[in-house]
Amino acid sequence: MRRERQNKGRVVWLLAIYALLLAAGLLSALDGRYVRFYLNGKTEMELPLGASYVEPGCRAVSAGKLFGEGRRELPVTVSGTVDGNTLGDYVIGYEARRGVHRYRVERSVHVVDRSEPTILLESREGYAPSWFEGYEEEGYRAWDEQDGDLTAQVRRSVFDDQVVYEVTDSAGNLCRVTRRLPLAMNRPTIRLTGGERIEYPRSLRFVDPGFTATDALGNDLSALVRVTGEVEPRLCGSYERVYRIENGRGDSVSVTRTVEVVNAALPEVAVPEEKTIYLTFDDGPGPYTGRLLDVLADYGVQASFFVTCSDPDYFDLVGRAAREGHTVCVHSACHDYGSIYADEEAFYRDFETCEDMIFAQTGAYTRLFRFPGGSSNTVSRFNRGIMSRLAESMSGMGYRYVDWNVSSGDAGSTTSREGVYRNIVNGCAGKTVCVVLQHDIKPFSVAAVRDVIAWGRENGYTFKPLDLTSPPMQHPIAN
Numbered sequence: 104m105r106r107e108r109q110n111k112g113r114v115v116w117l118l119a120i121y122a123l124l125l126a127a128g129l130l131s132a133l134d135g136r137y138v139r140f141y142l143n144g145k146t147e148m149e150l151p152l153g154a155s156y157v158e159p160g161c162r163a164v165s166a167g168k169l170f171g172e173g174r175r176e177l178p179v180t181v182s183g184t185v186d187g188n189t190l191g192d193y194v195i196g197y198e199a200r201r202g203v204h205r206y207r208v209e210r211s212v213h214v215v216d217r218s219e220p221t222i223l224l225e226s227r228e229g230y231a232p233s234w235f236e237g238y239e240e241e242g243y244r245a246w247d248e249q250d251g252d253l254t255a256q257v258r259r260s261v262f263d264d265q266v267v268y269e270v271t272d273s274a275g276n277l278c279r280v281t282r283r284l285p286l287a288m289n290r291p292t293i294r295l296t297g298g299e300r301i302e303y304p305r306s307l308r309f310v311d312p313g314f315t316a317t318d319a320l321g322n323d324l325s326a327l328v329r330v331t332g333e334v335e336p337r338l339c340g341s342y343e344r345v346y347r348i349e350n351g352r353g354d355s356v357s358v359t360r361t362v363e364v365v366n367a368a369l370p371e372v373a374v375p376e377e378k379t380i381y382l383t384f385d386d387g388p389g390p391y392t393g394r395l396l397d398v399l400a401d402y403g404v405q406a407s408f409f410v411t412c413s414d415p416d417y418f419d420l421v422g423r424a425a426r427e428g429h430t431v432c433v434h435s436a437c438h439d440y441g442s443i444y445a446d447e448e449a450f451y452r453d454f455e456t457c458e459d460m461i462f463a464q465t466g467a468y469t470r471l472f473r474f475p476g477g478s479s480n481t482v483s484r485f486n487r488g489i490m491s492r493l494a495e496s497m498s499g500m501g502y503r504y505v506d507w508n509v510s511s512g513d514a515g516s517t518t519s520r521e522g523v524y525r526n527i528v529n530g531c532a533g534k535t536v537c538v539v540l541q542h543d544i545k546p547f548s549v550a551a552v553r554d555v556i557a558w559g560r561e562n563g564y565t566f567k568p569l570d571l572t573s574p575p576m577q578h579p580i581a582n
């Protein structure tokens with residue numbers, strides 16, 4: 104009986120201990136105890152190359168769901184190193200034990216290159232970039248502590264006032280350097296000779312008064328200036344000319360000139376009070392012109408020659424006539440009525456040809472001329488009104504046309520020396536001022552000149568060459 108009771112008590116105790124153990128195990132399982140780490144700083148850290156790694160530290164405590172964190176800190180073992188002078192990714196490990204279990208967390212440390220590469224700009228002694236030619240690179244170098252020489256990788260962007268240089272190292276660090284260009288300062292200046300507004304006397308030709316273009320460096324860029332805008336010098340009006348220089352990079356400098364074409368001035372006619380004969384000879388020079396010049400030289404008489412370009416063999420006599428004091432004037436280059444009176448342009452072209460021949464022989468231009476057939480001609484009637492139009496335009500251009508009031512008849516009514524002499528003497532009779540028409544391509548007309556001079560002197564006449572103030576004896580226009 105007693106033994107039974109003793110056995111019964113032992114079983115109860117065993118059951119109670121067993122139940123307690125069961126409960127403790129259950130509680131422990133529900134608590135789920137583990138190690139909790141507290142990292143100072145981030146789990147991913149960047150360290151600039153060259154800096155030394157300072158461990159931010161880490162704490163560890165035990166923690167569970169039911170009973171929370173333990174108060175006591177657990178010892179933490181740190182493993183791993185960081186070489187701040189070597190690029191790379193490093194791992195630092197933190198370990199703590201709880202019972203037989205080891206717990207671990209890690210921190211990544213990336214040693215990175217954060218230093219930019221360097222660009223050094225070189226400059227050439229004495230070099231100043233020209234606005235027209237643009238900037239000529241003076242040189243540069245680029246390098247990086249990690250990558251070494253990066254000169255070949257430099258990207259250049261050229262703008263009108265600066266060059267931007269950029270280079271990126273292998274770690275993605277960018278360096279940007281700017282070089283200021285004084286190109287805008289060196290823009291050229293175009294100066295117009297005579298100014299930006301000129302009055303231009305109406306003329307057959309327009310000759311630009313000229314211009315210069317220089318940049319701030321003193322370079323002469325005149326030859327690079329392009330001029331646009333036509334002037335019609337034969338018509339009164341206002342014209343614009345643009346003088347422009349472009350540099351090929353979309354920049355240009357330009358100035359504008361206004362040209363006012365106005366009627367040319369002609370001096371007043373002064374009619375001589377004394378008896379005066381103006382001998383005039385048309386259609387030369389020719390085979391008899393030299394003889395005529397000899398005769399005139401003998402008498403010391405100066406006459407006027409309205410010349411053509413029909414015989415180049417005698418052109419030099421035009422120069423001789425001018426040198427001997429005679430007046431050389433335009434008549435016509437070709438003297439072909441059908442072509443010169445076909446239109447104004449044809450007339451001007453023929454006129455200029457003759458003018459140029461005279462200039463070549465004498466070194467001077469004349470403003471006196473005589474229309475082929477005279478201003479009263481009717482041979483031009485195939486082109487209605489051409490003589491009126493030409494008389495107006497040529498006068499507006501500063502030319503004065505001369506007709507005659509005494510005809511020698513050497514182109515029609517007579518073919519003899521005596522006939523020429525008689526016609527001139529009769530024509531001059533009773534006139535104070537005589538403009539005599541002869542042709543030095545007619546030998547009999549040239550032969551009459553001695554007698555004409557002798558008669559004129561006996562009768563109180565002075566022989567004079569024409570000038571711009573001489574009476575032009577203009578006829579009434581008939582077309």
Ligand code: ZN
Nearest residue numbers: 385386475476
């Ligand atoms: Zn003629």
